[in-house]
Every structure is written in C-alpha cells, then in structure tokens.
Amino acid sequence: MKIIIAGGDGFCGWATALWLSERDFDVAIVDNLVRREIDEEMGSNSLTPIASLEERVAKWKEVSGKEIKTYVGDLNDWDFLSKVFQEFKPEAFVHYAEQRSAPYSMIDREHTIYTQQNNVLGTLNVLYAMKEFAPDCHLIKLGTMGEYGTPNIEIEEGYLEVEHKGRKDTFLFPKRPGSFYHLTKVHDTNNIFFAVNTWGLRATDLNQGVVYGVDIDLNEKDPALVNRFDYDGVYGTVLNRFIIQAAVGLPLSVYGKGGQTRGFINIEDTVRCIELAAKNPADRGELRIYNQITEDFSVLELAERVQKVGKERFGLDVEINHVENPRVEKEEHYFSTVKTKLKDLGLEEHLLTDEVIEKIFKLALDNKDRLKKDLVMNSPSWK
Amino acid sequence: MKIIIAGGDGFCGWATALWLSERDFDVAIVDNLVRREIDEEMGSNSLTPIASLEERVAKWKEVSGKEIKTYVGDLNDWDFLSKVFQEFKPEAFVHYAEQRSAPYSMIDREHTIYTQQNNVLGTLNVLYAMKEFAPDCHLIKLGTMGEYGTPNIEIEEGYLEVEHKGRKDTFLFPKRPGSFYHLTKVHDTNNIFFAVNTWGLRATDLNQGVVYGVDIDLNEKDPALVNRFDYDGVYGTVLNRFIIQAAVGLPLSVYGKGGQTRGFINIEDTVRCIELAAKNPADRGELRIYNQITEDFSVLELAERVQKVGKERFGLDVEINHVENPRVEKEEHYFSTVKTKLKDLGLEEHLLTDEVIEKIFKLALDNKDRLKKDLVMNSPSWK
Numbered sequence: 001m002k003i004i005i006a007g008g009d010g011f012c013g014w015a016t017a018l019w020l021s022e023r024d025f026d027v028a029i030v031d032n033l034v035r036r037e038i039d040e041e042m043g044s045n046s047l048t049p050i051a052s053l054e055e056r057v058a059k060w061k062e063v064s065g066k067e068i069k070t071y072v073g074d075l076n077d078w079d080f081l082s083k084v085f086q087e088f089k090p091e092a093f094v095h096y097a098e099q100r101s102a103p104y105s106m107i108d109r110e111h112t113i114y115t116q117q118n119n120v121l122g123t124l125n126v127l128y129a130m131k132e133f134a135p136d137c138h139l140i141k142l143g144t145m146g147e148y149g150t151p152n153i154e155i156e157e158g159y160l161e162v163e164h165k166g167r168k169d170t171f172l173f174p175k176r177p178g179s180f181y182h183l184t185k186v187h188d189t190n191n192i193f194f195a196v197n198t199w200g201l202r203a204t205d206l207n208q209g210v211v212y213g214v215d216i217d218l219n220e221k222d223p224a225l226v227n228r229f230d231y232d233g234v235y236g237t238v239l240n241r242f243i244i245q246a247a248v249g250l251p252l253s254v255y256g257k258g259g260q261t262r263g264f265i266n267i268e269d270t271v272r273c274i275e276l277a278a279k280n281p282a283d284r285g286e287l288r289i290y291n292q293i294t295e296d297f298s299v300l301e302l303a304e305r306v307q308k309v310g311k312e313r314f315g316l317d318v319e320i321n322h323v324e325n326p327r328v329e330k331e332e333h334y335f336s337t338v339k340t341k342l343k344d345l346g347l348e349e350h351l352l353t354d355e356v357i358e359k360i361f362k363l364a365l366d367n368k369d370r371l372k373k374d375l376v377m378n379s380p381s382w383k
Numbered sequence: 384m385k386i387i388i389a390g391g392d393g394f395c396g397w398a399t400a401l402w403l404s405e406r407d408f409d410v411a412i413v414d415n416l417v418r419r420e421i422d423e424e425m426g427s428n429s430l431t432p433i434a435s436l437e438e439r440v441a442k443w444k445e446v447s448g449k450e451i452k453t454y455v456g457d458l459n460d461w462d463f464l465s466k467v468f469q470e471f472k473p474e475a476f477v478h479y480a481e482q483r484s485a486p487y488s489m490i491d492r493e494h495t496i497y498t499q500q501n502n503v504l505g506t507l508n509v510l511y512a513m514k515e516f517a518p519d520c521h522l523i524k525l526g527t528m529g530e531y532g533t534p535n536i537e538i539e540e541g542y543l544e545v546e547h548k549g550r551k552d553t554f555l556f557p558k559r560p561g562s563f564y565h566l567t568k569v570h571d572t573n574n575i576f577f578a579v580n581t582w583g584l585r586a587t588d589l590n591q592g593v594v595y596g597v598d599i600d601l602n603e604k605d606p607a608l609v610n611r612f613d614y615d616g617v618y619g620t621v622l623n624r625f626i627i628q629a630a631v632g633l634p635l636s637v638y639g640k641g642g643q644t645r646g647f648i649n650i651e652d653t654v655r656c657i658e659l660a661a662k663n664p665a666d667r668g669e670l671r672i673y674n675q676i677t678e679d680f681s682v683l684e685l686a687e688r689v690q691k692v693g694k695e696r697f698g699l700d701v702e703i704n705h706v707e708n709p710r711v712e713k714e715e716h717y718f719s720t721v722k723t724k725l726k727d728l729g730l731e732e733h734l735l736t737d738e739v740i741e742k743i744f745k746l747a748l749d750n751k752d753r754l755k756k757d758l759v760m761n762s763p764s765w766k
Contacts, residue, residue, distance in 0.1 A: 078492070109461065109511040113504055120503065120570070121496055126490040126562075153545060162557070163538060167717070169535035174545070174554035175573070180507075183577060185501070187570045190558070194566060196764055200709045217540055328581045334550070365408035382581055 002089060003278060006030040006075060006126070007096030008068075009053045011228050012142070012211060016094060018218040018225065019271035021066045024303060025278070027200035028069040028088050029053070030097065035228075036102070044235065044375050046228035047244065047367045048215075050197055053211035059224035068190050076120035085133035092138040092278045098184065101144070101236045103326070103379045105181035112180040120191070127195040138281040139203040140274060142190060143185045145263045145293060149176030149205060150333040157341050158205065159291020168367055172289075178329050179382070184356060193287050202282040206273060209263030212239040213356060214363050216268050227267075229363065233308040233372065233379035239264070239302050239352075246310045247364035248319045255326035258300030258333035263293030263339065266350040276345040290341045294349040309357040314365075385472060385576070386661060389413040389458060389509070390479030391451075392436045392609050394629040395525070395594060395653050399477060399699055401601040401608065402654035404449045406608035408661070411452040411471050412436070418611075421487070423479065426631070427618065427758050429611035430627065430750045431598075442607035465526070475661045478509060478656045479568065486617045486762045488564035495563040502567035503574070504517035510578040521658060522586040524575060526568045528646045528676055530590060532559030535714040539557040540724050541588065541672020550744050555672075560710050561766070576670050585665040586697035589656060592646030592676035595622040599651050609703065609743045614754065616762035622735075623743060624683050629693045630747035636760055641683030642715035646676030646722065649733040659728040677732040692740040697748075705740075711765040727728060 003020060007013040008029030031053065031236040038043055040244045051059070057068045068150045069088065073080035075097050099105065100117040107116040123141070130137050149154045160173045172193060175186045187207055196203050219227045231244040242252045265273075272290050297305075301318045310316035325331065333341075343349070350356070364371075386403060390396040405408045409416045414436065434442070440451045452471065456463035458480055481502040482488065488498040492544030532558075534764070543556045555576060558569045569617070572588055579586050602610045609722055613619040614627040625635045648656075656675050666673045673691050680688075688704045693699035708714065726732070747754075 007553065033473040086625075100475070109508070110513070112507055112678070116507060116574075117504060118501065119501060122497055124499060125492070128495070152556070155548045159545065160545070162556070163544070164536040167536045171534070171557035171559065174543070174557045176554065177573070177577065182571075183573055188564055190569055191499075191563070194560065194563070206751070360545055 001002060001276060003094060004027045004028050004030055004088060005088045005094045005096065009033055010035050011230065012267065013096040014227050015055070015216055015219065015267055016178045016271045016274050017068055017204045018060065019216065020049065020275060021060065021068050022064060022218055023275065024033045028071060028083055030071045030073065032074040033072060039073065039266045042232065042234060044232045045370065045372065047231050047370055048226050048229045049370070050228050050302050052268045053225040055224050059222050063221050063225070070072055073148055075125050076118065078111065078125055079166050081125050081129050082133065085112060085129045090137050092140055093126060095123065095128070095273055096142050098120060099181065101235050102179035102181045104359060105179055106382050107380045115181050116184050119230060123188045124191060127192065127201065127206040130201050131199050138278070139192070139201065140277045141188065141203060143189055143207040144182060145207050145209045145291060147177050147186050148173065148180055150178060150330055150335055152334050155291065157291045158207065158336050164259040176230060178327065196287045200285045201285060204282050204288040204290065206277060206290055206292040208270065209265045209266050210237045211265055211270055212237060213267040214360050216271060231376035237348065238299060241376060242303055242306045243357060243360045244364045244371065246306050246316060247361055248368060248373065250322040250373065250376060251319035252299050252303045253321055253323045254299055255323060255327060257331035258303065258322065259280045259298050260329060261296055261298040261333070261335035262280040262338050263291065263296050264352065265293050266352070266356065268350045269294055269347065272347055273342050276342060276382055280345055291337055291339045292342060293337060293339050295351060296335060296337055306357060309354050309361065312375060313358050314361060326379045326381045384474050384661060385409045386477060387411050387413055387471060387473040388477045390481065393418050394414055394613065395650065396479040397610050398437070398599055398602065398637045398650055399654045399657050400451055401443065403658060404443065404451050405601055406658065411454060413454045413456065413467055415457040416455060423425065423428060423693050425615070425617060427615045428755065430614050430747065430753055431609050431612045432753070433609060433611050434607040438607050440511050442594055446604050446608070446732065459501065461508055464512050465516065466626065468512045473517060473520050475656055475664070476509060476513070477522055477523045478506065478639060479525050480505060482564065483586060484618050485562035485564040488524055489765050490763045494574060498564050499567050503570045506571045508573060510575065510584065513584055514582050517583065521661070522575070522584065523660045524571065524586060524588045526572055526590040527565060527590045527735040528590050528674060529702065530558045530560050530569045530572065531556065531564040532561055533713055534720055535561060535717050537719040537721060539721050540674045541590065549727055561710065579668060583668040583696065585667055585669060586659045587665050587671040587673065589660060589673055589675040591650045591653065592649055593620045594650050594653055595620060596650040597743050599654060614762050615758035621682060624759060625686055625689045626740060626743045626755065627747045629689050629699060630744055633753060633756065633759060634702035634704040635686045635689060636704055637682055637686050638706060638710060640714035641686065641705065642681050643683040643712060644716070644718035645678050646674065646720050647735065648676050649739065650733070651733045652730065654678055654761055655730055656725050659725060662690045672722055673724045676720060676722050678734060679718060679720055685739055689740060692737050692744065696741050701744050709762045709764045750759045
C-alpha cells in the first residue's frame with residue numbers, strides 16, 4: 001500500500017514511518033521540518049540527539065533495504081501538495097502534520113493564530129487534494145482525546161446517540177476542548193465530517209490520548225534512527241516529563257490537585273493502531289472514529305508510579321510537588337472512556353508496566369547531560 | 384453605549400448601524416469593504432444602487448445629526464484592530480464581519496480557504512483584542528441557524544442537556560453544518576466558548592436564520608442611505624430571490640423537492656434583536672446563545688406565498704420550477720426550533736405578511752433595469 005506519513009519527521013510520525021516501512025508499506029514522508037525550527041524558537045531540544053531527515057532515511061535504507069521517499073514542504077503550499085499527490089499517488093494519507101502542543105498554542109495571539117491557521121487550513125488542503133487527485137485515498141487523521149474535554153458522561157468513540165423530547169438522532173460526540181490547539185482538532189473533525197459526507201471521501205479519525213514511551217525497537221538499530229524525545233513544559237507529555245524530573249533529581253511537578261484524568265497510549269501501540277487503521281479503511285462517505293488509548297490515569301497516579309519505580313529500581317528518593325496549574329481545567333472530575341474499536345481490529349496492548357517506566361528512566365539517565373533543567377517547567381499560563 | 388458594528392457596510396450591518404445610531408448608541412463601523420470587491424469578482428451587483436460608506440455616513444449625519452465613526456480595515460490586521468479598540472474603547476462589539484455566503488465558500492479550494500481563514504482567524508483576533516484592551520466589552524457575534532443543520536430532534540437555543548447511561552451533562556448543541564461557510568460559524572462558537580470560559584469574557588452568539596425584507600424606514604430617508612439588496616444565486620437569500628424572479632417573469636427556482644425547512648427573520652427584527660442583545664449583556668464568563676428567528680418555512684411554502692402575492696397584488700402568473708439542487712442537503716426532514724429567548728427580552732416580531740412580500744416586489748419592480756438575469760441562478764455546485 002502506498003502511504004504518506006505527513007509529519008513523518010516528528011515523534012509519532014517517524015516511529016510510524018519505520019514501522020510501516022518494515023512491514024512492506026510503500027512509505028513517503030511529507031514534512032516541513034517546522035518542529036525542528038520550533039526547538040530553535042523555544043530554545044528547547046530533544047533529550048535524544050536526532051539526525052536530520054535525510055540522514056535518517058539514508059540510514060534506514062542501509063539498515064533495512066527499504067526506501068522511504070521524502071517530500072519536504074508544507075501542506076499549506078497547494079502547489080507542493082498537489083505535486084505530492086500527483087507524483088506519489090497515495091492510497092492512504094496519515095496526517096500528523098499539525099502543531100500539536102496545547103501550551104504552544106496558548107503562548108500568545110500569534111501562536112494561537114499560527115496553530116489554527118496551520119492545522120485547520122492544512123487539513124482543508126488535504127481534503128481538496130484527495131477530492132481532486134485521489135478520491136479513493138483513505139485519510140487517517142490524528143485527532144486527540146483532548147477534543148472531548150472531561151464531560152460528566154462516558155466518552156464514546158466519536159459519536160453519540162441522543163434522545164431528546166422523545167426523538168432520536170446521532171451526532172458527532174459533543175466536544176469541550178481545553179486549548180486553542182485542541183480546538184483545531186475539533187474544527188478538523190467537523191470539516192472532515194462535512195467533506196466525507198459531501199464528496200464521498202474515506203476517513204478515519206484517531207482520537208489519540210497522551211503518548212508516552214521511548215523508541216520502538218526499529219529506532220534502536222542505529223543512532224541515526226533514534227526518535228526525538230521531548231521533556232519540556234511545552235512539548236513534553238506528562239509521564240515522560242515526570243520521569244525526566246525524577247531521573248535528574250527534580251521534584252515531580254503535579255499541576256494543582258492532580259486529579260486530572262486522561263487517556264494514555266504507549267508509542268508502541270500508536271504505530272500498531274495506524275497499521276490497523278490503514279488495513280481497515282473506512283468506506284467511501286464514511287468517517288470512522290476510534291479512541292486511540294489503552295488506559296486512563298490521573299496525573300497524581302502517574303507521579304506515584306514514577307516515584308515508586310524511581311525508589312525500587314534506581315534507589316531514588318522522588319518528591320512530588322503540587323504546583324500552580326498554568327492551565328484552566330478541572331482538577332477533579334468524572335472520566336470514563338470507551339476504547340474497544342481498535343482492540344476489535346486486533347490491537348494487542350502494551351500497557352504501562354514498571355518495565356516501561358524503567359526503560360524511559362534509563363533513556364533519561366543516559367542523556368542527562370543534554371537536559372536543560374529550566375525547560376521542564378516552561379509552560380505558559382492559559383490566562 | 385459605545386458600540387462597534389464590524390461589517391457595518393454590509394446588508395445587516397448597515398441597517399443595524401442606523402438603527403442603533405438613531406437610538407443614541409455611539410456607533411462606529413469597522414469594515415474592510417470586501418463585500419463590494421466580491422461584487423466585482425462575481426460580476427454581481429446590489430439590486431438597489433448603494434452609496435459609498437463615506438457618502439452614507441456623511442448623509443446620515445446630515446439627516447439625523449448623529450455621527451457614525453468609520454474605521455476601514457481588516458480584523459485580520461492586528462495593528463489596525465488594536466488601534467480601533469484602543470481609540471474607540473467599545474463597550475459592545477457586534478461582529479458581522481465575516482464572509483457570509485455558503486455558495487461562495489463552496490466555489491473551490493481558494494474560496495473555502497479564504498472563508499475559513501477570514502472568519503475563524505478574524506474572530507480569534509477580536510477575542511484577543513477584547514482580552515487585551517477591553518475585557519469588559521460584550522461580544523455580540525452573529526452565528527447562524529445553519530450551524531445546527533437539520534437534526535431529527537428539536538433545535539434548542541445553543542445548548543443541550545444530554546442524559547447518557549444514567550449520567551447528565553450540558554453541551555453546546557451538537558452541530559451538523561452544511562457548507563464550509565456554515566462550518567466557520569461552528570468553529571467560531573467553539574473558539575468563543577473556550578475564550579469566554581478561560582478568560583472570563585462576555586459574549587452573546589446570535590444564531591440568525593435566513594434574513595429577508597427590505598430597508599427599514601431609516602434607509603428610506605435619502606437615496607444615499609439605501610441598503611444593499613442581493614438577488615444573485617451566491618449572496619441572495621431564498622425569499623428575496625424568489626420575489627425578484629417573480630417580478631421579472633422568471634420561474635421560481637426551487638432546489639429539488641423544496642421540503643428544505645429553515646428559520647427566517649425579517650431585517651426589521653434583526654436590528655431589534657441586536658439592540659436587545661446589547662442592552663442585556665452576558666455576564667463575565669458567560670456565552671449566551673439565542674436562536675434569532677421568528678418563523679420556520681419550507682422553500683416550497685415560500686415559493687407558493689410569492690406565487691400567491693404575485694397573482695393577487697400584481698396580476699402576475701408566477702411559475703414554480705423544481706431545479707437540480709446544487710447543494711448536498713436533505714430535501715425532506717424533521718425541523719423544529721425553539722425561539723423564545725429574544726421574545727422574552729421583549730422582541731415584538733415582524734412576521735412574513737403578504738404586505739412584506741408586496742414591499743419587496745415593489746422594490747424589485749422599481750429596480751428591474753439593474754437586474755442581471757444570469758446572476759439569479761449562478762450558485763456553484765457543492766460537489
């Protein structure tokens with residue numbers, strides 16, 4: 001299957017590209033490399049040293065014998081995107097190519113505008129490219145569990161049947177996203193739902209939870225294949241960040257009470273979910289939506305897990321601090337999620353074991369000298 | 384009250400500006416005049432000859448003694464918008480300044496991108512300007528009944544209480560908009576809801592129905608005050624367009640079966656609704672949502688009303704044609720709307736009487752020579 005990974009130079013994208021390439025998908029990466037520029041802007045870095053995209057794919061060819069084509073450019077550049085579609089003729093298009101940090105989108109007006117413009121208009125271009133050049137292509141779009149917010153009812157997978165005054169209808173699940181970034185994913189879902197229904201396109205929307213974990217085995221075959229690992233307050237996700245803090249002797253920074261509960265997924269399952277979605281395409285005119293998570297945890301539970309593993313396996317005395325919450329969010333709330341559709345397709349889950357936490361600990365300890373401590377707590381305030 | 388009418392050179396905006404100015408609001412118009420440029424682009428025109436914005440406000444001062452300040456510029460130009468907020472210090476901001484035609488947004492990729500960029504990012508700028516310069520200012524935002532689509536349950540005013548698996552929550556009413564334009568209003572609502580909750584702003588979202596009717600009395604005081612009147616397939620609304628067709632001897636073009644039912648409002652009530660919203664501001668941190676309509680009609684019902692008035696009052700033999708529907712929409716469906724909140728605030732409705740239809744007929748007959756017949760059916764296809 002000819003498959004494009006847009007955003008294939010990023011954390012989830014690079015892992016997915018290798019995973020699918022290893023499995024005989026014909027993979028092309030489309031990326032504008034902006035994530036590397038944002039590191040410059042923020043003064044941040046990947047905890048792991050990462051090679052350039054050129055070096056990565058060259059090394060991958062050497063190691064695996066498989067070729068990954070690359071297109072460096074922007075989804076918002078229509079001439080570029082049309083050329084990619086006409087030349088590569090994708091049968092599936094995995095869309096990771098969005099600004100994906102909630103804190104980044106909340107820095108100020110410019111960052112809000114950049115995030116909404118880049119994400120929403122880029123996706124519109126992809127929809128038009130599919131309509132024009134590849135109407136049978138399957139869009140595999142990364143959404144986020146953060147679209148739902150924390151409703152007081154169970155979170156279904158994308159749709160909700162509503163009964164009201166004795167009548168019934170089924171809607172996209174009503175959303176209550178918590179940042180201008182999360183809002184872009186809601187806008188995307190609404191735009192995609194309309195395009196799918198109006199033009200008869202195929203799409204699967206994967207509402208992914210918070211991703212944790214380190215390199216899948218493929219990334220470990222050579223240093224040039226190593227994936228990025230974010231630990232800063234803007235791009236780092238909570239579990240990865242806690243482990244980094246513990247490894248370097250910083251207290252774990254729990255925002256507020258820590259009762260904030262979210263759906264989580266191991267990067268090893270992310271790549272498998274994409275494979276499953278690609279092998280089970282939506283029908284023409286259908287938008288499938290899956291909740292791409294395996295477990296739910298509260299922030300405080302995660303801190304306690306990290307504290308325990310730090311003590312038991314590394315003899316570390318890890319402190320937990322409740323710090324002022326930069327976000328506007330409920331710190332105690334109901335949270336229950338349905339997450340069965342990907343399992344029904346065959347996902348065998350990699351859950352959060354102590355071994356997984358230990359592996360991330362080791363990565364952190366190995367790269368301790370690269371860590372810039374002041375980045376760990378650099379989240380902007382939502383206010 | 385110091386009140387900005389953004390989009391004040393347009394159809395609803397100009398009528399609103401005069402109405403509020405007459406009532407001793409201190410009115411400023413903000414407009415980039417793009418609607419006039421779109422006439423150039425589409426080769427279309429207003430059925431009524433309209434004066435320039437400068438001439439309009441000069442004449443208004445002459446006729447009424449009231450000054451309307453004007454700021455010509457774009458909400459997407461942050462320097463301009465900041466200057467407007469800092470200089471005028473608005474207590475309310477009426478936001479009509481969006482690309483408001485569904486067919487225009489469906490012409491092609493460029494028109495989709497333009498519409499979503501202009502509307503969504505412009506509104507984000509307004510939210511940031513309020514946060515930064517006027518946190519107590521009341522945003523009065525024009526939404527549309529088209530955000531809801533045609534659900535199989537009754538359409539409440541903005542919110543829906545949902546019971547699911549024995550638990551309850553209240554959400555923004557789930558939407559199913561029918562064009563890339565209508566989608567921008569849904570994106571706006573979601574962005575505004577977030578900003579109001581996160582920053583404690585005040586906002587009222589008016590989900591307006593299809594507007595019909597001609598000049599309110601104020602516009603008739605002088606030819607330089609006359610409002611625009613769209614009759615083309617892109618910007619003309621259905622009832623106005625049917626009457627134009629009847630007046631010039633064209634058959635009424637009902638899209639498909641004509642069972643499409645929508646909420647409607649007379650332009651005379653539009654201006655009163657804005658006044659009521661301004662006088663009853665939302666609280667800090669509150670997004671009020673009203674359905675700004677007075678009656679529901681199917682397209683076919685409207686055609687038959689026009690046919691009847693044409694015969695009875697003008698002796699015209701009006702034909703009704705069912706033409707191929709350029710839109711993708713249900714042509715027969717359930718439709719029921721709640722519309723009590725504006726009445727509770729004191730709205731006394733101007734319903735669709737035969738006299739109202741007759742008045743529009745007369746306007747059409749008076750301006751017959753300005754009509755370009757090929758514009759009446761120039762809607763692009765949704766496909």
